[in-house]
Amino acid sequence: MAHNPYAPGYAPPQVAHHEWRTAENSAAYLLPSLRTMAASTPHLKLLDVGAGSGTISASLAAYIPLGTVTATDISSDILTRAAEHAKKVGVTNITFQAADIYALPFEDETFDIVHASMVLSHLDDPVQAYREMLRVTKSKGGLVANRESDLRMWSYYPELPGIKQFHEILLATMKAGGGNVDAGARLVAWAMQAGARRERIEAGMGTWMYSTVEERAMWGGTIAERIRNGGMREKALEMGIATEADLEAMAQAWAEWQAAEDACHGMMHGEILIWK
Template sequence: MDSQPQPQPPTHNSYLPHYTPPQVAHHEWRTATNSAAYLIPSLSTLAATTPSLKLLDIGCGSGTISTSLASLLPTGSVTATDISPAILARAADLAAQAGVANISFQEADIYALPFEDATFDVVHASMVLSHLSDPVRAYREMLRVTKPNGGLVANRESDLRMWSYYPALPGLRRAHEVLLATTEAGGGNVDAGARLVAWAMRAGVGRERIEVSMGTWMYSSVEERRMWGDTMAERCRRGGGREKALEWGIATEADFEEMAEAWAKWQAAEDACHGMMHGEILIRK
């Protein structure tokens, strides 16, 4: 018999912001504490009964979440993956600087993870599926490499529709509109945070195995405003999101100038704040 052709993984959407220095600075602000707090209680309980716990962190970027998770597992280990070899090299350097040795880094595609079935006790991804054209397929692959009878899949994704900010500058409102339109035009999911349960159930997970919550990021201190304001202003000046928004007729050069100026005003305002909401899911296998 002729062998049947195997389904091919979908291609990855472009990561529109690109790895510009301010964008990477925001990635490196992220830790387990501010970006995976929903996972820590379950992780601590599981680690207490599984000393050699193995955790997979998918789409790790600069690896600051991965490294801080590894620091919570003194007798366990973390494998951190990304599709970018360059950002993995940066992640390895940061882990070494932090003195965290129970972590390794490997290039890998979330649609075709290079691991055997039931390899990991915990599989984690943060802000990855919102960029994907087929998040359900990604969930199936994450579940495949998770151990049964106690294994855990954890995922946190933004709901980009949910911005709350002050001062209410017109340029920030326009920035939000452009972000939503560009994300949708590029094949991403602006409402990812609200769709995690639906995606998991479509991947074959029973509702009784799912815990779901909402978390936040808030930028208000001088340091937070500087980091986030610089990141967002940089997106207005260069990068894939700007290029595509101009190409697709979503925004103009004048729009981007207004947005960059608004982020500078927001950053300088002592009473400014900016908050966002994220969906969080724990799937018990």
């Protein structure tokens, strides 16, 4: 069965935001359990699915110095970049392997922890992805950890019309591409459909906030570039829901937001721990 492609792609503006992510700002919900498991089982095996350029993978590896991390992605090219990042930060207990989340190339019960961040929201069959993640997780004490955006839940200031229009177009193009704008709220449902028992699931919500000069430059700047050059732009024009002028106005609105000293932007994410 053919599945939808990864719509955002790996263009530099998209990757720039991915490389802002770390275990601390994107997997804090997992870290207490990771520390506890590492204390009792130092040689943990962790799988990071859809690792992209590997900044989360490498920072997770630092928490299990005697363990190993296997980072996978469908793109071999982005894994090359991930390997370069790991080398740059001095992480050696990590390997990289191209893999399809729908058919992970590992035996049953291979890993102590399986982690994915901002992956299932882009999939047309997240339940099958959970089945695979659960399959390769050890049955006794194993853990699946996942964090996904709920793209409906944005809070920002100043409330510029161009940002409001961008948000509406982002939701529309995400749906049209086969993704899930409400993924953060559906993690428990997907996990249960994949066979997880409700009493073995811990669910919560986390946030990202962009407000400092550096955060605004990273977020506002990368979005403006994505509007001018990314896959969302092409999809919006193809669907006829935005014109070239509309898109340029959106990019300029993000530049205005980035320049405002009192600007902020918050996003909500669903977080789930599934214990086997």
